[in-house]
Amino acid sequence: MNDAPAPVPIDPARESYLGRASIVWLIPLIALIIALAVAWQSYNDRGPLIFVEFENGAGIAAGQTELRFRDVSVGLVENVTFAEGLDGVIAQIRLEKDIAEFVDAGASFWVVQPELSVQGVSGLDTVLSGIFIEGSWDSQVGPIRTRFKGLESAPLFRPGKDGLQLALRTTPGGSLTDNAPILFRGIEVGRVGPARISREGSFAIAEAIIYEPHGRLITRATRFWDTSGFSVSLGPAGAEVDFSSIASLVGGGLTFDTFVSGGRRVTDGTVFEVYPDQISARNSVFNASETELLELRVIFDENISGLAIGAPVEWSGLRIGSVESLSGIVDEEAFGDNRVRLDVVIGIQPARLGLQEEVNPESALEFMRVRVSEGLRARLATGSLLTGGLKVELVEVEDAEPATILVSPDEIATLPATDSEISDATATVEGVFTRINSLPIEELLNSAIGFMQSAEAFVSSEELRETPQEVRALLGDVRGIVTSEDVQNIPASLNAALSRIEASLAQIDEGQAVERVVAAIDAATEAAGSVNASVAGVPELIDNLSSVAAKAEAMPLEELTEQLTELLGSADAILGTPAAQDLPASLGAALDELNATLAELREGGAVRNVNATLSSAREAADAVALSSKDLPALVERITDVFDQASRTIEGYNRGDVLSRDAQAALRDISEAADAITSLVRLLERNPSALIRGR
Amino acid sequence: MERVEQDGEIINARDLGVVACTRCLQVWPQEVQTCARCGRRLVQRDVKSLQRVWAWWIVGLMCYIPANLYPMLRTRTLFYVQEDTIVGGAIELIHYGNVGIALIILLASVAIPMGKFMAIAFLAFSVTRPSAISQNQRQMLYEVVEYIGRWSMSDIFVVAILSSLVQLKILVAINPGLASLFFALSVIFTMLSAQAFDSRMIWDAQQQGKGQK
Numbered sequence: 001m002n003d004a005p006a007p008v009p010i011d012p013a014r015e016s017y018l019g020r021a022s023i024v025w026l027i028p029l030i031a032l033i034i035a036l037a038v039a040w041q042s043y044n045d046r047g048p049l050i051f052v053e054f055e056n057g058a059g060i061a062a063g064q065t066e067l068r069f070r071d072v073s074v075g076l077v078e079n080v081t082f083a084e085g086l087d088g089v090i091a092q093i094r095l096e097k098d099i100a101e102f103v104d105a106g107a108s109f110w111v112v113q114p115e116l117s118v119q120g121v122s123g124l125d126t127v128l129s130g131i132f133i134e135g136s137w138d139s140q141v142g143p144i145r146t147r148f149k150g151l152e153s154a155p156l157f158r159p160g161k162d163g164l165q166l167a168l169r170t171t172p173g174g175s176l177t178d179n180a181p182i183l184f185r186g187i188e189v190g191r192v193g194p195a196r197i198s199r200e201g202s203f204a205i206a207e208a209i210i211y212e213p214h215g216r217l218i219t220r221a222t223r224f225w226d227t228s229g230f231s232v233s234l235g236p237a238g239a240e241v242d243f244s245s246i247a248s249l250v251g252g253g254l255t256f257d258t259f260v261s262g263g264r265r266v267t268d269g270t271v272f273e274v275y276p277d278q279i280s281a282r283n284s285v286f287n288a289s290e291t292e293l294l295e296l297r298v299i300f301d302e303n304i305s306g307l308a309i310g311a312p313v314e315w316s317g318l319r320i321g322s323v324e325s326l327s328g329i330v331d332e333e334a335f336g337d338n339r340v341r342l343d344v345v346i347g348i349q350p351a352r353l354g355l356q357e358e359v360n361p362e363s364a365l366e367f368m369r370v371r372v373s374e375g376l377r378a379r380l381a382t383g384s385l386l387t388g389g390l391k392v393e394l395v396e397v398e399d400a401e402p403a404t405i406l407v408s409p410d411e412i413a414t415l416p417a418t419d420s421e422i423s424d425a426t427a428t429v430e431g432v433f434t435r436i437n438s439l440p441i442e443e444l445l446n447s448a449i450g451f452m453q454s455a456e457a458f459v460s461s462e463e464l465r466e467t468p469q470e471v472r473a474l475l476g477d478v479r480g481i482v483t484s485e486d487v488q489n490i491p492a493s494l495n496a497a498l499s500r501i502e503a504s505l506a507q508i509d510e511g512q513a514v515e516r517v518v519a520a521i522d523a524a525t526e527a528a529g530s531v532n533a534s535v536a537g538v539p540e541l542i543d544n545l546s547s548v549a550a551k552a553e554a555m556p557l558e559e560l561t562e563q564l565t566e567l568l569g570s571a572d573a574i575l576g577t578p579a580a581q582d583l584p585a586s587l588g589a590a591l592d593e594l595n596a597t598l599a600e601l602r603e604g605g606a607v608r609n610v611n612a613t614l615s616s617a618r619e620a621a622d623a624v625a626l627s628s629k630d631l632p633a634l635v636e637r638i639t640d641v642f643d644q645a646s647r648t649i650e651g652y653n654r655g656d657v658l659s660r661d662a663q664a665a666l667r668d669i670s671e672a673a674d675a676i677t678s679l680v681r682l683l684e685r686n687p688s689a690l691i692r693g694r
Numbered sequence: 695m696e697r698v699e700q701d702g703e704i705i706n707a708r709d710l711g712v713v714a715c716t717r718c719l720q721v722w723p724q725e726v727q728t729c730a731r732c733g734r735r736l737v738q739r740d741v742k743s744l745q746r747v748w749a750w751w752i753v754g755l756m757c758y759i760p761a762n763l764y765p766m767l768r769t770r771t772l773f774y775v776q777e778d779t780i781v782g783g784a785i786e787l788i789h790y791g792n793v794g795i796a797l798i799i800l801l802a803s804v805a806i807p808m809g810k811f812m813a814i815a816f817l818a819f820s821v822t823r824p825s826a827i828s829q830n831q832r833q834m835l836y837e838v839v840e841y842i843g844r845w846s847m848s849d850i851f852v853v854a855i856l857s858s859l860v861q862l863k864i865l866v867a868i869n870p871g872l873a874s875l876f877f878a879l880s881v882i883f884t885m886l887s888a889q890a891f892d893s894r895m896i897w898d899a900q901q902q903g904k905g906q907k
Binding site for chain 2: 021022025027032064130
């Protein structure tokens with residue numbers, strides 16, 4: 001079969017390059033495209049790198065520590081390096097692109113760590129997840145910045161915690177708890193940030209925030225005080241321990257209150273003072289409600305003890321302020337040597353300077369400036385002789401060296417000082433004691449003892465002892481008279497006399513005597529009323545008495561004692577005279593004479609006369625009996641009067657002070673009564689004087 | 695086989711004018727297009743085999759790079775999170791003194807995959823140019839590569855078991871890292887690459903070499 005075609009060498013058709021390629025090549029191609037796409041995307045999505053410098057690493061780990069904003073991760077620490085000079089740690093943080101534009105110059109960063117404090121536990125989530133860096137920035141896009149300084153702790157003011165931003169300042173010499181909560185009615189409504197001390201060290205100032213919506217609680221009249229610690233008081237209700245909460249007891253805290261209503265709302269940045277306790281805070285509303293204090297600084301060359309915080313600042317005797325703080329100061333540059341000087345800050349109440357126009361610290365300072373140029377200087381002066389306490393006195397020194405108030409920004413103006421005027425109180429007090437010491441007390445006592453001895457001798461003298469017997473004899477005589485018939489008849493006569501009196505009273509009755517008596521009693525009632533009214537005047541009386549007593553106290557003690565001694569001496573002498581010794585004998589004689597007189601009486605018709613008189617008295621008594629039917633009414637009125645008097649006296653008793661004073665008065669009266677008693681005793685001792693009319 | 699080689703002459707199927715089905719191994723005359731038993735298309739030599747080998751090989755290598763750069767395991771305990779790459783984890787184990795386990799990991803996850811890449815690349819090169827290694831050895835290498843390929847998945851297996859078992863909420867949790875995905879892909883692609891290789895070409899190379907002589 002030739003038909004069979006000759007074998008033709010067949011070259012395999014050259015396939016196209018693509019045709020020869022396997023479809024499987026697409027896979028590496030796709031993989032490559034994906035890889036490139038992913039790489040480009042991740043590069044494109046990469047935010048900027050920022051550098052935040054912290055004081056220490058605090059657990060920041062590269063590749064792990066997140067940057068969070070409002071607790072959402074917005075970045076990651078890529079690297080942790082040391083700052084230049086090894087004085088810090090720089091965390092390089094890769095920000096997320098969509099948030100990066102907000103991280104501007106106003107951003108702040110701090111490390112959130114688990115923290116265990118008296119206010120509680122915070123950042124506990126970081127125990128499990130590791131620490132993170134918290135960032136804070138506002139929603140405004142600002143100029144880009146890449147280098148930041150990390151904060152040590154969370155800032156007080158940050159977006160998301162809106163509130164009223166205040167500054168709290170201690171009272172000079174006071175204290176302040178920083179990083180503490182501000183409580184109101186036991187609820188935390190704000191926080192105090194870290195405090196810093198003012199340049200001259202006289203007060204501390206701290207930023208504080210009152211969270212919304214509590215900012216409306218703060219007005220100009222609001223006062224803050226420290227509630228840290230506790231107070232113990234002893235009172236009629238027993239002992240009381242007072243503290244606001246355990247947390248504030250341990251960690252401190254502040255609270256506030258608005259004691260007077262109507263204060264204006266405050267704006268951010270207002271400065272408030274922090275008072276040590278509620279009482280002083282409350283007082284400050286009323287004391288210093290006038291205006292702020294003008295604070296001045298005085299540096300005294302001499303460093304004398306005795307000046308205390310709160311000591312008065314006086315100007316021509318008028319108290320215009322008080323000492324706010326005290327400290328020593330050594331400043332070689334300013335004074336030329338390194339002696340310790342007394343650095344006193346005084347607070348002057350501008351309202352007390354009598355300024356005419358606006359009353360505020362600025363105008364007061366201006367006023368002081370003028371006065372200083374005319375010679376006003378501050379000096380230390382003795383405030384109290386006994387305690388040796390000092391005060392600051394503002395005096396105008398004539399031909400003083402020219403000086404001015406030194407005013408420098410951020411510091412308290414300094415008032416020039418002059419030489420102190422301190423009297424030696426100790427010497428004076430010593431003199432007083434020396435005089436008291438030299439009083440002749442021993443002599444006085446000796447004389448008193450002598451007097452007592454003489455008195456005893458007198459009392460124990462035999463004549464005096466015999467006197468009772470003579471008295472008994474006298475009584476026997478009297479009894480004899482009484483038992484005599486004439487005397488027995490006296491009742492009958494008396495009866496007759498009473499009936500006569502009765503008759504005369506009947507006459508009196510006709511003359512409307514009872515009405516008069518009643519009127520008299522009314523008058524007495526009124527009088528009692530007026531007594532009641534006049535009681536109001538008693539305190540004054542007592543004041544007078546006190547002053548009299550004071551005068552009495554002020555009387556020369558020494559002379560009195562001497563006179564007393566003399567008096568006792570002469571009394572002694574009198575008692576020692578023979579005349580005094582003879583007194584009992586004279587007494588006996590007097591009794592004899594009395595006896596004789598009674599005998600005379602018995603002999604004479606005296607008794608009969610008495611009888612007659614008594615019979616007329618009886619008649620009078622009858623008349624009284626008749627008129628006595630008006631007596632019940634009388635008695636009622638008298639009862640009323642007594643009731644009123646009793647009420648009055650109750651009134652006396654109720655007023656404690658009054659009654660105390662009244663007691664004092666009564667004591668005086670009782671002393672007067674004693675005097676009368678002693679007079680009576682004198683008479684008793686010398687009855688013959690009475691009997692003889694001599 | 696040793697004996698055959700000693701004979702110096704190897705007669706292959708092409709020389710005999712037959713073709714074997716690659717699936718059911720039934721031998722057919724060369725003209726037959728499809729295997730009548732299993733229906734598979736019969737080819738004398740897969741001409742695109744090498745292309746496929748290289749393609750899969752490249753993708754496999756591409757996946758192997760992130761598999762070593764990204765963390766394999768993400769261990770989160772109560773206090774910290776630890777992410778370990780394959781090599782990093784092994785080094786850490788050595789620091790802890792577990793040298794044996796570290797060596798196993800290094801062998802299974804580094805040495806074997808790297809060896810596979812090199813072996814496949816070597817085989818693919820050796821079919822186009824002469825090589826110093828005999829065909830029998832190369833055939834054996836190919837068989838070892840194909841056999842051992844699936845065992846590389848044991849790494850992924852361990853990661854999968856660990857991350858499904860150790861999930862104690864906040865205390866401890868183990869999660870597979872990104873690398874495990876790439877490692878698995880890498881293993882898959884290298885296996886595909888090894889499978890794409892038509893081992894019959896090993897023997898062709900010698901024929902060509904002989905023909906040129």
